[in-house]
Amino acid sequence: MKRIYGLLALACYVALAVLLIAPSFAAADWNGTWVGNWDRAGDSVQIIVAGNSAAGLFWRGDYVPDELHSAVSASGSTLTITWGESNAILTRVNSDTAHVVMHEPGRGIVEFSVRLDR
Numbered sequence: 001m002k003r004i005y006g007l008l009a010l011a012c013y014v015a016l017a018v019l020l021i022a023p024s025f026a027a028a029d030w031n032g033t034w035v036g037n038w039d040r041a042g043d044s045v046q047i048i049v050a051g052n053s054a055a056g057l058f059w060r061g062d063y064v065p066d067e068l069h070s071a072v073s074a075s076g077s078t079l080t081i082t083w084g085e086s087n088a089i090l091t092r093v094n095s096d097t098a099h100v101v102m103h104e105p106g107r108g109i110v111e112f113s114v115r116l117d118r
Contacts, residue, residue, distance in 0.1 A: 030049040030052050030072065031052075033046060034047040038102070039110075052070065054079075056068070064083050067083065069081070086104040086105065087102075088100055
């Protein structure tokens, strides 16, 4: 019986630790300039976000001329950006790193990481 109470207490401590630590990895918003490289040739990407709204996207050597639309998931962990028929889905890895899945019709899907440029 003591063993069961001990395991129950341990489970409660672990759950409490997770609840207290997890918010520290969450960021309030996506605000900032996110940078990275999307191929072996070193082609760069720059995603400029004001609060939770995409304000600029440097992709394939130039800024995307189309109007950008963005939406953040309820948890704040995913930012979706659309322009024309293309889209990018950014998923936070931690407070200053995200995984990007970029899709452009006729060009397929490209995946890469970006970091918050400080």
